[in-house]
Every structure is written in C-alpha cells, then in structure tokens.
Amino acid sequence: MTESDAMASMSAELDMTAKLNGGLIKGLAKKFLGGESLFINEFANNTPNTLRLTVTQPFPGDIMVLDMTEIGKLYVQPGAYICSEPGVKLGMKWAGIHSWLGGEGLFRLELSGTGKVAIGAYGGLVEKEVNGELIVDTDHLVAYPPGMTIKTQLSGNLISSFTSGEGIVMRLKGNGKIILQTRSFGGLTKWINRFL
Numbered sequence: 001m002t003e004s005d006a007m008a009s010m011s012a013e014l015d016m017t018a019k020l021n022g023g024l025i026k027g028l029a030k031k032f033l034g035g036e037s038l039f040i041n042e043f044a045n046n047t048p049n050t051l052r053l054t055v056t057q058p059f060p061g062d063i064m065v066l067d068m069t070e071i072g073k074l075y076v077q078p079g080a081y082i083c084s085e086p087g088v089k090l091g092m093k094w095a096g097i098h099s100w101l102g103g104e105g106l107f108r109l110e111l112s113g114t115g116k117v118a119i120g121a122y123g124g125l126v127e128k129e130v131n132g133e134l135i136v137d138t139d140h141l142v143a144y145p146p147g148m149t150i151k152t153q154l155s156g157n158l159i160s161s162f163t164s165g166e167g168i169v170m171r172l173k174g175n176g177k178i179i180l181q182t183r184s185f186g187g188l189t190k191w192i193n194r195f196l
Contacts, residue, residue, distance in 0.1 A: 002041045002083035011051035015044045057120040069114045076143045085115030123183025139184035145176035
C-alpha cells in the first residue's frame with residue numbers, strides 16, 4: 001500500500017489498484033484534516049517471481065523504514081506516510097490545539113498493526129530518545145509514540161522569542177523514541193524570500 005504518487009518505478013508484472021483511503025468519509029477526513037491523499041495504491045504480485053517496487057516522496061529527504069510489530073502504535077505528521085505492508089493500519093486521531101499551534105495540524109495520522117512502514121520528511125531523519133521533557137522547534141517533529149504530550153510555548157520571554165527567530169516551540173513530555181527532521185519548509189521559505 002502506498003501514498004498516491006509514491007511509486008517511482010515498478011516491475012511490469014505488478015498489478016496496481018487505486019482505492020479510497022479508508023472509504024469515502026474516512027478518506028475525505030484524512031485528506032482535508034490530516035494532509036494525506038484521498039486515494040492509496042495497492043500493489044500485488046500474482047506471479048511466483050520476486051518483483052521490484054520503488055517508492056519515493058515528493059521532496060528531498062530521508063526515508064525511514066519502521067517495524068510496527070515492534071513499535072505497536074505511532075503518530076506521524078501530515079505527509080510523512082509513504083507506504084506500508086498490508087498489516088499496517090492507518091487511522092486519524094485528534095491531536096489538539098497545541099499540535100495545531102505548533103504547525104502539526106489538529107489531527108494526526110495514527111499508524112498501528114503489524115508489518116513495515118516507510119515514512120519520510122524534508123531533510124534528514126533523526127531518532128531521539130525522550131526521558132522526561134524535550135523542547136522541539138515547530139515543523140521538526142515527524143513521529144512520536146502515544147503517551148507523549150505536546151504543549152506549545154514561547155521559546156523564551158516575549159521579546160527574545162521573536163527577536164531570536166524561534167518564536168513558538170513545542171515542549172514534549174513523556175518517555176519514548178521520537179523522530180525529527182533536520183529541515184523545515186518554513187526555514188526554506190524564509191531563506192528563499194531573502195533573495196526575492
């Protein structure tokens with residue numbers, strides 16, 4: 001199963017079928033509330049041969065393969081999901097106002113089930129173990145486990161928060177492994193705008 005437009009190449013013998021991402025209502029919710037595609041593609045190998053499917057993401061950056069059988073459940077930012085094995089379930093969960101203020105959206109994509117999943121982001125992907133609290137700049141959080149709470153706050157006092165360029169940050173609280181991206185589209189936009 002892949003996100004719409006994730007296939008870069010495939011063996012000619014593979015069969016591809018497009019279908020709604022969880023049905024009409026759930027598919028529309030995932031598209032408009034979670035930033036995911038309305039349709040997903042399913043690939044099937046109906047031959048006895050080993051065939052190849054190459055997937056990619058629409059922006060430059062790392063792709064990480066995770067085993068949901070070991071992880072259990074994981075929340076990912078909109079657009080991070082690329083593809084998964086059939087046993088992985090995609091769901092939507094309320095993320096809250098703090099997630100929205102942090103630029104992550106009001107809803108989050110919930111990955112669960114068994115099998116492997118590929119996620120991606122703009123720039124490099126870095127795993128970080130959190131035991132307690134960690135401050136993360138907005139737009140850099142890609143994935144986090146259940147039980148991790150997110151609160152938005154100013155990076156410092158009112159003046160330093162805005163003169164430092166950091167502004168609002170997210171305070172993560174809990175235990176578990178999170179995944180961060182080394183780049184953000186907001187940072188790229190600011191950098192390009194300097195030259196326009």
